[in-house]
Amino acid sequence: MGGSRKISYCKAINEALIQEMERDPRVFTYGIGVPDHKRIFGSTDGLVERFGPERCFDTPLSEDAMTGFGLGAAINGLRPIHVHMRVDFMLLAMNQLANMVSSYRYASAGELSVPMVIRAIIGRGWGQSFQHSKTMHSCFAHIPGLRVVMPTTPAEAKGMLIASIREDSPVIFIEHRWLYYAEDEVPEEPFTLPLEKAAVLRPGKDITIVATSWMNIEALEAADILNKRHGVSAEIVNARAIAPLDDGVIVDSARKTGHCIVADNDWLHCGFSAEIAARVSEKCFGSLKSPVSRIGFAPAPCPCTRPLENCFYPSAVNIIKTAEKTLKLKEADLSEEVFYSYEHKFKGPF
Amino acid sequence: MGGSRKISYCKAINEALIQEMERDPRVFTYGIGVPDHKRIFGSTDGLVERFGPERCFDTPLSEDAMTGFGLGAAINGLRPIHVHMRVDFMLLAMNQLANMVSSYRYASAGELSVPMVIRAIIGRGWGQSFQHSKTMHSCFAHIPGLRVVMPTTPAEAKGMLIASIREDSPVIFIEHRWLYYAEDEVPEEPFTLPLEKAAVLRPGKDITIVATSWMNIEALEAADILNKRHGVSAEIVNARAIAPLDDGVIVDSARKTGHCIVADNDWLHCGFSAEIAARVSEKCFGSLKSPVSRIGFAPAPCPCTRPLENCFYPSAVNIIKTAEKTLKLKEADLSEEVFYSYEHKFKGPF
Amino acid sequence: MDKLNLELYKKLYLVRRAEEEIIKCYFDDEMKTPMHMSMGEEAIAVGICHALKDDDQVFGTYRSHAIYLAKTGDVEDFFAEIYGKDTALLKGKGGSMHLCSPDNGFMGSSAIVASAIPVAVGAAFANKMAGNGRIVTVFFGDGAIDEGVFWESLNAACLWKLPVIFVCEDNELAVHTPKSLRHGYRSISSIVADFNCRVFKEESTDVETIYRLAEKAIGAVRGSGGPCFLDLRYYRYLEHVGVSEDFKSGYRSREEFEKWRKKDPVEQQRKKLIKKRIKEEELDKIEDGIAERLINSMKAAQSAPFPGAGEIEKEVL
Amino acid sequence: MDKLNLELYKKLYLVRRAEEEIIKCYFDDEMKTPMHMSMGEEAIAVGICHALKDDDQVFGTYRSHAIYLAKTGDVEDFFAEIYGKDTALLKGKGGSMHLCSPDNGFMGSSAIVASAIPVAVGAAFANKMAGNGRIVTVFFGDGAIDEGVFWESLNAACLWKLPVIFVCEDNELAVHTPKSLRHGYRSISSIVADFNCRVFKEESTDVETIYRLAEKAIGAVRGSGGPCFLDLRYYRYLEHVGVSEDFKSGYRSREEFEKWRKKDPVEQQRKKLIKKRIKEEELDKIEDGIAERLINSMKAAQSAPFPGAGEIEKEVL
Numbered sequence A, B: 001m002g003g004s005r006k007i008s009y010c011k012a013i014n015e016a017l018i019q020e021m022e023r024d025p026r027v028f029t030y031g032i033g034v035p036d037h038k039r040i041f042g043s044t045d046g047l048v049e050r051f052g053p054e055r056c057f058d059t060p061l062s063e064d065a066m067t068g069f070g071l072g073a074a075i076n077g078l079r080p081i082h083v084h085m086r087v088d089f090m091l092l093a094m095n096q097l098a099n100m101v102s103s104y105r106y107a108s109a110g111e112l113s114v115p116m117v118i119r120a121i122i123g124r125g126w127g128q129s130f131q132h133s134k135t136m137h138s139c140f141a142h143i144p145g146l147r148v149v150m151p152t153t154p155a156e157a158k159g160m161l162i163a164s165i166r167e168d169s170p171v172i173f174i175e176h177r178w179l180y181y182a183e184d185e186v187p188e189e190p191f192t193l194p195l196e197k198a199a200v201l202r203p204g205k206d207i208t209i210v211a212t213s214w215m216n217i218e219a220l221e222a223a224d225i226l227n228k229r230h231g232v233s234a235e236i237v238n239a240r241a242i243a244p245l246d247d248g249v250i251v252d253s254a255r256k257t258g259h260c261i262v263a264d265n266d267w268l269h270c271g272f273s274a275e276i277a278a279r280v281s282e283k284c285f286g287s288l289k290s291p292v293s294r295i296g297f298a299p300a301p302c303p304c305t306r307p308l309e310n311c312f313y314p315s316a317v318n319i320i321k322t323a324e325k326t327l328k329l330k331e332a333d334l335s336e337e338v339f340y341s342y343e344h345k346f347k348g349p350f
Numbered sequence C, D: 001m002d003k004l005n006l007e008l009y010k011k012l013y014l015v016r017r018a019e020e021e022i023i024k025c026y027f028d029d030e031m032k033t034p035m036h037m038s039m040g041e042e043a044i045a046v047g048i049c050h051a052l053k054d055d056d057q058v059f060g061t062y063r064s065h066a067i068y069l070a071k072t073g074d075v076e077d078f079f080a081e082i083y084g085k086d087t088a089l090l091k092g093k094g095g096s097m098h099l100c101s102p103d104n105g106f107m108g109s110s111a112i113v114a115s116a117i118p119v120a121v122g123a124a125f126a127n128k129m130a131g132n133g134r135i136v137t138v139f140f141g142d143g144a145i146d147e148g149v150f151w152e153s154l155n156a157a158c159l160w161k162l163p164v165i166f167v168c169e170d171n172e173l174a175v176h177t178p179k180s181l182r183h184g185y186r187s188i189s190s191i192v193a194d195f196n197c198r199v200f201k202e203e204s205t206d207v208e209t210i211y212r213l214a215e216k217a218i219g220a221v222r223g224s225g226g227p228c229f230l231d232l233r234y235y236r237y238l239e240h241v242g243v244s245e246d247f248k249s250g251y252r253s254r255e256e257f258e259k260w261r262k263k264d265p266v267e268q269q270r271k272k273l274i275k276k277r278i279k280e281e282e283l284d285k286i287e288d289g290i291a292e293r294l295i296n297s298m299k300a301a302q303s304a305p306f307p308g309a310g311e312i313e314k315e316v317l
């Protein structure tokens, strides 16, 4: 067993790809721009050099056919990894995803399986507007036969990507662009993490914050401030598995704290936040001391201009204010707080 | 004002189309098979004869382009009605729906509007399997900028379709195939019903059943039996508006009865049922005497063979059993009950 | 004796007779699955599938009875599946529209128009990578070429020179809508020929002609490594879905049907054999043998058990 | 005096200079919107838009600075929008990728490749129904023709003979990927010509040539009622997104750029005017006038207020 060292989320993805492609010659990575010099923000670095253009290649701009293509390759024994620079482009492939990929195994009563990974990048870039800002995990998760995961930490990125590649059913693997630079301890050796379970990111006892993807970062900041300003100990549950979902960790936490906020990187209506709120409300009925609240995108297409973009995306501030309301605390004056506002660091385009 | 008479759901849709196309020359109806001799199960009867092939026409099998086509016609002043024989085919147009149709008005800051109706038929046909059995309302509803409605009664079909046609934003209008034969009183004159509100279908006081589309029919049957066997008075709230959703009627009912079951014509995970459960749990916190339960499709692609199909689709029996559990009643023996099992009447193909 | 033509006839007869048996029983309402019948297209299905090797692969549509039967040689599983029984490979999960028999090279069929086309292209890619020499053939209708994914798939196959044969089974109709109301061009063949793709066009209902054409196409694919496109015309005998005729509904004439009926692929081939001096009694015996197998497997399917409720959530992931 | 060529030059200069002003200020980081620059394609945008009438309509992509400016004549709103300000028509909701000015016939631009193409076809249908004689022109890149929806839209426009001009602005790249890695055919023009569509192909950077071509295409559309396809080549000067050069990244050479630079559409047109004996001082004055307008409107945009938070949920439905 090798040791571990701090690497970025991006590097963790890259390492998972290289180690799995090394281990298993059936794995290949493809998609628009995958081998170009930008290398999907660096995440596909070195693949084409190591594995050649047969196992790492660019495609026409044909998301729908390229998804079906992966499906065909998968049922014939390969293990495709299809990459989308933006999850929004997967909407062009919704038919293949929901009518074909999701049901091919079922349609063959298990004679054929679909070991396919679809990597999609999400996230607030920088003035991206309404066509480059969706998350869509709830829509994918709604379709039985598709796995959906959203790793937050570098170790999750590596462990869950390896698990996804080794998995025999299709996995939609959703990566937040802003997390690419996050660094943390990641084992050098290949390893896997479960694809169906949430994980406690920060233990606490007074209130549960269930967060997806980047919202975990906002939740960590919120938890610090809640602790500092109110002495509140928030437990953050990282909902890294979207579907299928073993909700045990989430339900246990909410039952323990009696309060639950869901902070999703998405719109609320009919979203994953509703699923969590529904399950927590049902399974913790009687143990909850307050109703479950939800935080997410503003109910609008994402606008371009910065001040409106700031209103669109939920943040640590929203979490703090919601927690204060939930716990009936006096609103802290946050004007002195310096928030980790990533958008100031991030220079365009995306 | 004319009177009203009993007509079928199908005829109600047809009447709405004819009256609105008569009233407003900008309205046109198009889609695969719209003017052919089957007339979308009769719902487009007489249109091509009355309004000619310029306002009622067939199209190539190109759902994606045909959706964009409707959008283009709408922003240029027409009022298209696009028809899909199966909602599943709309998945091919998901990009146009979620990236274009939903945001065009926003993208023009209101300079352009999108008075477009998309009619889509859903519903258990008859051995239709996994590619002709989805509902998808939750996925459409998740996208801000799209209206989604699911009328259940003939009067709703007419009133909501007319309202949809007159509405300046895009409406996805979802019709259950089995409801086509339902007959009820419908006013002769054109009239509109609100697009954002639920309606009490059957008043009651002991438990609330929130149902969508065909599940209202199942709920009515369940309510009869619950009354007969347990003396339970169930209130059925017909969730005919999916997005945007004014949840007032639903919340009021659940608060009043203290018990709530959501019976959705769909999968549960990240579905509309989760949204209702989340809202009711939050807004009725403290007034609920039991957790909100959800009933929907089995978490699998829809199988073809009848016995498995029967397991896939939720029914009155599921509602009764859930209500018994919720209200802590002894399970009634239902073996003597004759259920209105539409699938025995319905002969293929769809 | 002309063994080839006899073999082709056996398959033609099997396909036709299987559907005739379906028609006989369909109104018993025990096959609860929407039937899109192949009648009229048998020469295409049999001609091509007979030219393919056992381990070559085929993808189809909801209208796949003919290609399924011609490719797999299976009958027992077929009936069990359309009766929705536990004894079928798919245990009735698929039904008539979703036949699948991977071991026999039948890789599945889809009821969303055109949606199997890119899957076939990906399957061909895997075969090319494996160097196994297998050819993938994907069948679809003249409606499927309206869909964008057809063009995307064609482009990709041509770009990457993949061993795939696109077979457009052109009955000039999508449900009831003629090509003239759907196509903004004269000839799909001439368009596809401008891609890096060999194109073969044929209107014959003679199975041997189709078989020879398929051999040529297969040779071209093996030679070039790249795709072929077959533009083949036939006449759909029955309604779009269901087992009845529909000449009274007004969108097409019985006269047209009668013209095609004169060159019916099955009868024509029978006549050819008799001309080639195969004895009629011999043919009768062969036909009876096939019919017996069909009827027996149908009976077996009828009396087989349904799958248990537990099946529903199996094989989802 | 050659009024046409002068008018064309004014527009060319406006477009080029507007983008130069953007480059100057972009690193101030106040225009928080991804810039896909038009530099290199000015002749296409100006040549075509100048041939269109005011009430003809245009749809574009995320790379629409040139066609927006050439079609609308607007500058003030343009800068206010890319600065995300309340004074812009869209109040910054769209940004650089989603310009829109319906009153000036600029009907919107989309950042999902190819997705405006069917919308343009539908808009053309509405115009045809209204009998208003308007022509719709939709601009897209050589990447957009990879997408199925392009083919579906082309087919529909040809089928229904709609008054729409498809303009493929071919820079041979989709982001960094050359056509050779994306297209399974030699020539899109010859394929499209097999549809019921007139095709015009041109590689010139001379704006007058493009203008004449556009006139021809417009004439053809008005004459036949049906669509045209323009296959026009240009060279993208800058990186795919962003305002810098990227010849060092290895996927293309500076030499190629230099070749195109020699026939730069703006400089070439200036030279042509001087050859036609327009005085250089006169041109200088015209250019200064344009520059002044640009700089002033840019300043106005910089100092304009941002929209209030309440804007976010307006105009959703």
Ligand SMILES: Cc1ncc(C[n+]2csc(CCOP(=O)(O)OP(=O)(O)O)c2C)c(N)n1
Binding pocket: B032, B061, B063, B085, B089, B092, C063, C111, C112, C113, C140, C141, C142, C143, C144, C145, C171, C173, C174, C175, C240
């Ligand atoms: C994407 C999609 N759109 C519409 C349908 C409904 N539909 C089923 S079959 C069919 C016609 C297909 O025609 P064609 O491809 O020529 O095949 P054929 O039935 O003639 O064999 C249509 C429109 C569908 N199944 N899938």
Ligand SMILES: Cc1ncc(C[n+]2csc(CCOP(=O)(O)OP(=O)(O)O)c2C)c(N)n1
Binding pocket: A032, A061, A063, A085, A089, A092, D063, D111, D112, D113, D114, D140, D141, D142, D143, D144, D145, D171, D173, D174, D175, D240
């Ligand atoms: C459907 C879709 N897929 C991928 C992308 C990412 N993307 C943005 S621009 C682009 C290249 C487009 O090339 P082309 O159409 O030639 O236009 P150009 O940028 O050369 O003007 C790609 C792949 C996108 N925006 N939309």
Ligand SMILES: [Mg+2]
Binding pocket: C141, C142, C143, C169, C170, C171, C172, C173, C174, C175
């Ligand atoms: Mg056909």
Ligand SMILES: [Mg+2]
Binding pocket: D141, D142, D143, D169, D170, D171, D172, D173, D174, D175
């Ligand atoms: Mg390009």
